[in-house]
Amino acid sequence: MARANDEAAALIQELADLLSITGGDAFKIRAYEKAARAIAGHPGDIAGLDLAGLRAIPAVGDAIAKKVLDYNATGTIRQVEELRLQIPAGVRALTEIPTLGPKKALALYDELGVSSVDELATAIGEGRLRGLKGFGAKTEENILRGIELLRSAGERVLVDAAASVADEIVAALSALPQVERCAHAGSLRRMRETIGDVDVLAASRDPRPIMEAFTALPLAAEIVASGDKKTSIRTPKGLQVDLRVIPPESWGAALQYFTGSQAHNIRTREIAVRAGLKLSEYGLFHAESGDLIVSATEEEVYEHLGLPWIHPALREDGGEIEAALKDALPRLVTVDDLRGDLHSHTDLTDGIASLEDMAAAARARGLEYYAITDHAPDLVMQRMTDEKMLAQRERIRELQKEYPDLVLLHGTELNIGPEGDVDWDADFLSGFDVCVASIHSHFTQDQATMTRRLVRACENPHVHVIGHPTARSIGRRPPVDADWDEVFRAAARTGTAMEIDSFPDRLDLPADLIRRAQRLGVKFAIDTDAHSLGHHRNIRYGVGTAQRGWLTPDDVINTWPLTRLKAFLNPT
DNA sequence: GCCGTTTTCGGCCCGACTGTTTTCAGTCG
Numbered sequence: 001m002a003r004a005n006d007e008a009a010a011l012i013q014e015l016a017d018l019l020s021i022t023g024g025d026a027f028k029i030r031a032y033e034k035a036a037r038a039i040a041g042h043p044g045d046i047a048g049l050d051l052a053g054l055r056a057i058p059a060v061g062d063a064i065a066k067k068v069l070d071y072n073a074t075g076t077i078r079q080v081e082e083l084r085l086q087i088p089a090g091v092r093a094l095t096e097i098p099t100l101g102p103k104k105a106l107a108l109y110d111e112l113g114v115s116s117v118d119e120l121a122t123a124i125g126e127g128r129l130r131g132l133k134g135f136g137a138k139t140e141e142n143i144l145r146g147i148e149l150l151r152s153a154g155e156r157v158l159v160d161a162a163a164s165v166a167d168e169i170v171a172a173l174s175a176l177p178q179v180e181r182c183a184h185a186g187s188l189r190r191m192r193e194t195i196g197d198v199d200v201l202a203a204s205r206d207p208r209p210i211m212e213a214f215t216a217l218p219l220a221a222e223i224v225a226s227g228d229k230k231t232s233i234r235t236p237k238g239l240q241v242d243l244r245v246i247p248p249e250s251w252g253a254a255l256q257y258f259t260g261s262q263a264h265n266i267r268t269r270e271i272a273v274r275a276g277l278k279l280s281e282y283g284l285f286h287a288e289s290g291d292l293i294v295s296a297t298e299e300e301v302y303e304h305l306g307l308p309w310i311h312p313a314l315r316e317d318g319g320e321i322e323a324a325l326k327d328a329l330p331r332l333v334t335v336d337d338l339r340g341d342l343h344s345h346t347d348l349t350d351g352i353a354s355l356e357d358m359a360a361a362a363r364a365r366g367l368e369y370y371a372i373t374d375h376a377p378d379l380v381m382q383r384m385t386d387e388k389m390l391a392q393r394e395r396i397r398e399l400q401k402e403y404p405d406l407v408l409l410h411g412t413e414l415n416i417g418p419e420g421d422v423d424w425d426a427d428f429l430s431g432f433d434v435c436v437a438s439i440h441s442h443f444t445q446d447q448a449t450m451t452r453r454l455v456r457a458c459e460n461p462h463v464h465v466i467g468h469p470t471a472r473s474i475g476r477r478p479p480v481d482a483d484w485d486e487v488f489r490a491a492a493r494t495g496t497a498m499e500i501d502s503f504p505d506r507l508d509l510p511a512d513l514i515r516r517a518q519r520l521g522v523k524f525a526i527d528t529d530a531h532s533l534g535h536h537r538n539i540r541y542g543v544g545t546a547q548r549g550w551l552t553p554d555d556v557i558n559t560w561p562l563t564r565l566k567a568f569l570n571p572t
Numbered sequence: 573g574c575c576g577t578t579t580t581c582g583g584c585c586c587g588a589c590t591g592t593t594t595t596c597a598g599t600c601g
Contacts, residue, residue: 027584028573029573030573030574030584031574034573035573059573060574061575063573064573064574098599099590099600101599101600103597134597134598135592136591138592139590139591199601229587230589242601260601265586265601270585273584273585276578279586281586
């Protein structure tokens with residue numbers, strides 16, 4: 001799965017990390033970090049590029065291009081190897097501890113020889129940090145707390161968990177009389193697939209009571225920091241929530257700033273600086289006079305930087321600034337664009353709602369067509385039979401009479417076997433309106449086998465959609481290993497759509513693979529894979545992932561009118 | 573180390589909070 005791009009980017013990022021510990025020039029470190037992002041996000045494979053090709057990547061100059069050539073030839077970068085001899089990997093790991101950065105990590109290593117998180121915990125236990133310059137009692141306490149957080153997997157949470165915390169806090173704060181506006185920002189607004197902390201923004205002239213109400217919420221199990229402008233808490237489950245209160249007239253600039261990403265903000269602020277301006281969360285100002293230009297809305301801020309408004313899902317410094325400058329931003333797909341859902345289950349297999357209730361939920365979403373796709377017999381535990389499937393088809397035909405405005409499609413979710421074969425013969429398969437095919441077992445095949453397996457599934461004329469293609473489960477099961485460009489080329493050639501499964505722990509395809517697939521001409525289906533009525537609400541996460549993959553409505557087959565969709569499913 | 577519709581040299585995003593400090597460095601986002 002790891003491409004040369006990702007490995008080279010990781011090495012250059014490591015170089016930046018190691019230099020920040022050894023005290024390298026801060027601007028050089030930033031240059032490496034920027035280049036690492038550019039290389040990771042570069043659409044082409046860097047393995048085949050020469051010096052000129054590498055230098056054409058933005059933020060990659062002569063020096064970094066040569067390091068990448070070094071990587072292409074040897075699989076590593078000489079400078080990284082040299083620095084690794086100076087700074088043990090464990091010292092870099094120390095900077096993973098919240099509140100402990102590169103400077104403190106180096107001090108601990110130089111003064112005490114501490115080179116791992118475990119050694120640091122021991123050193124504190126033995127009182128060896130006492131008297132070390134810059135390390136007071138409070139710092140020691142914070143480090144211990146940070147180690148605890150690190151170990152208790154106080155990690156990123158799934159997007160739906162973060163969204164429910166954010167919704168609760170925004171609702172509570174919005175009810176306060178002092179609050180004029182309140183919304184969440186940060187990685188949740190950008191719809192990242194996992195969320196490290198929740199950012200909430202409130203507009204008010206009177207911050208104090210808001211901060212007090214915030215820290216008094218039942219969700220505030222711990223207060224991490226508190227000031228008049230910014231307060232941070234941790235929920236009982238360990239999720240950090242940052243609240244920023246800004247004056248109402250700063251709303252647009254603040255929302256832009258706190259939505260990030262940090263890399264995107266650096267780009268927008270650089271544009272401001274070059275134009276003799278200064279951009280902060282309080283507004284866009286003339287650099288010289290300090291006079292305010294705009295701050296009320298995001299649109300105004302972008303406009304005065306010479307840019308169209310950029311959708312939050314694109315704000316990753318992944319080419320959106322360049323596209324905006326050329327007025328070439330995509331018109332991103334939205335939930336409202338979707339006319340149908342091509343993947344759902346009923347209680348005939350592992351769903352928990354009836355066919356009738358699922359159809360009613362689809363109608364409530366305002367869909368024009370809706371596919372029921374229960375599991376096929378090869379997933380033996382689902383106990384599917386030909387008879388059951390045909391009986392369901394009859395029930396759907398009956399039910400259709402009650403749904404003049406919603407076309408019910410009869411489909412199935414096939415199982416892609418280890419060799420790429422699927423359930424049923426061609427004759428039986430041809431009876432379905434739509435067939436999704438997915439991997440449910442044999443996740444650990446080698447890359448060549450897995451690639452053949454997926455390509456073969458694409459080549460089956462009865463397979464219309466590859467369901468949750470990487471089969472990953474975020475935080476639990478890694479994606480399967482395939483040569484994805486090879487799979488995508490097969491999908492584009494055979495007219496097989498790649499699914500974007502909306503389950504918060506799947507979000508599969510992931511956004512980076514969506515972008516690669518789209519560039520190769522692949523079409524997509526954004527589905528809920530609903531197994532219950534509540535799962536229909538997950539669609540916003542699938543759409544958010546599609547947006548992060550830069551998809552337009554035309555890229556997504558279930559935004560199409562039914563006639564166009566049917567032509568795609570059954571080409572003549 | 574990168575980069576240029578002011579620049580091939582001299583810049584490089586900006587602000588909040590904490591802790592250990594008496595004026596600021598470190599960390600974070």
